[in-house]
Amino acid sequence: MIRAICLIAAFWTTAVSAETMKLAVTTSFHNSGLSDVLLPAIKQDTGLDVQLLVVGTGQALRLGQAGDVDAILVHSKAAEQEFVAEGYGTRRTEIMYNDFVLIGPASDDAKLRSAENAADALSRIARAESEFVSRGDDSGTHKKELALWSSASLDPEGFGSWYKAVGAGMGASLNTAAGLNAYILSDRASWLNFGNKEELELLFSGDSVLFNQYAYLPVNPAKHPHVKAEAADQLEVWLTSAQAGTLINSYTINGEKLFVFNALQ
Numbered sequence: 001m002i003r004a005i006c007l008i009a010a011f012w013t014t015a016v017s018a019e020t021m022k023l024a025v026t027t028s029f030h031n032s033g034l035s036d037v038l039l040p041a042i043k044q045d046t047g048l049d050v051q052l053l054v055v056g057t058g059q060a061l062r063l064g065q066a067g068d069v070d071a072i073l074v075h076s077k078a079a080e081q082e083f084v085a086e087g088y089g090t091r092r093t094e095i096m097y098n099d100f101v102l103i104g105p106a107s108d109d110a111k112l113r114s115a116e117n118a119a120d121a122l123s124r125i126a127r128a129e130s131e132f133v134s135r136g137d138d139s140g141t142h143k144k145e146l147a148l149w150s151s152a153s154l155d156p157e158g159f160g161s162w163y164k165a166v167g168a169g170m171g172a173s174l175n176t177a178a179g180l181n182a183y184i185l186s187d188r189a190s191w192l193n194f195g196n197k198e199e200l201e202l203l204f205s206g207d208s209v210l211f212n213q214y215a216y217l218p219v220n221p222a223k224h225p226h227v228k229a230e231a232a233d234q235l236e237v238w239l240t241s242a243q244a245g246t247l248i249n250s251y252t253i254n255g256e257k258l259f260v261f262n263a264l265q
Contacts, residue, residue, distance in 0.1 A: 020049045021231040022069040024060035026140055027169030029073060029214065032189035032258050034251050041247060046238055048231060056139030056169065064088055064217065067224030071232040075140035075187075075214045089217035090229075095239050096248050096259040097213045100144055101191055102204040103174070104130070104183035112183070112203040119152035121204045126154050129162045131182035135173045136165025144212070145185045151209070174200075187212055189258035214259075239263060 029035065035052060042048055053063060057074040064072045065088045073095070074080060083089045102112055102121050110128040115121035125132055134156065135142040149156055156163055166176050170190040177184040178198040186194075191202060216239055218232035238244055240263035248261040 019047060019228070019231050020051060021071070021228045021235065022051050022053060023235070024053045024055060024063045024069040024072040024074075026057050026060065026074055026214075027054055027171065028075070028139070028141055028187040028190045030054040031169070031171045031193060032187075033193045033253070034189070034248065034259065037247055037251055038244070041243065042235065042238055045243065046234055048235055048238075050235065054169070056135070056137045056141075057143065058138030061088075064219045067219060067227055069219060070228045071216060071218045071235065073214060073216050075212055076143045077213060077215070079140075079143065080215050080217060083217060087220055088223055090220045091218065093216045093236055093240060093263065095214050095216050095244075095263045096261050097211060098188045098259050099205060099212050100141070100185055100210040101188050101202050102183065103177065103186050103191060103200050104203045105181045106199050106201045108201075108203055110183065115204050118148050118204070118207040118209050122148055122154065123152045125183050126152070126159070129160060131162050131164065131180050133173055133177040133180065133182045133184045134163065134165040135170065136167045137169070139169075140212075141170060141185060141187060144210075148185070148209070192253045192256055192258055213262075 039050055042050055053069055057076045057079065060072045060074050061079055061083050063069045064083065080092050084092050104112055110124040110130045112121045112124060115124055134145055166173055170186060173184060174186060174194050175196055178196050178200055181199050216236055218236060219227045221227050221229040245261035248259050251258050
């Protein structure tokens with residue numbers, strides 16, 4: 001309670017003064033287009049000029065560990081908890097969620113449409129040896145993909161040439177999948193905002209294991225005294241506010257909602 005009061009006080013006393021801070025965000029968040037909605041509102045309400053470093057979750061965490069950013073917004077819970085436990089982040093605050101979806105060719109040779117769950121869907125791709133594009137970049141999406149293969153008792157290390165790790169962000173990976181007419185795991189927001197769908201379709205979703213939570217982690221000033229801790233706290237107050245919730249919940253593409261706000265102040 002005391003912390004919340006202090007953060008709110010910092011929010012209102014600094015709102016009138018412009019300040020720049022660095023926030024590392026995932027490519028999936030940026031590709032969704034939501035940042036184009038949130039950043040102007042953040043600046044108007046708080047005076048903060050938030051500069052985004054758009055990278056995969058793994059790289060975002062490494063930027064936080066090095067003190068190269070003031071905060072991060074990522075989506076890999078276990079890695080985030082480790083980041084805080086090791087003292088690199090002061091806390092982990094959940095902001096919003098969506099889900100992961102499996103995309104693939106409309107012909108659906110691997111028959112994902114009739115899969116019972118996500119593990120079954122990936123097993124079908126492996127059995128058919130249908131082309132699959134992996135981000136292969138240590139991002140939150142890549143971490144989730146590897147966990148899903150593991151849940152199906154499969155290891156990409158043993159896959160053939162049909163498995164293509166491209167080492168790229170979500171948008172670039174979707175472009176590769178579109179060019180190859182291949183299967184791919186994507187977050188729903190990036191898929192909905194992706195313009196180059198070609199023959200790809202959303203083929204499988206709805207398994208609870210595909211839940212995709214985004215969380216905000218301020219970098220610990222005890223590790224890196226130069227980070228802008230007050231600005232990071234100020235941004236956290238805004239991201240957990242009713243104003244942020246309204247903007248996040250109302251952000252849609254073609255009538256489809258991309259994120260659900262679930263922050264608790």
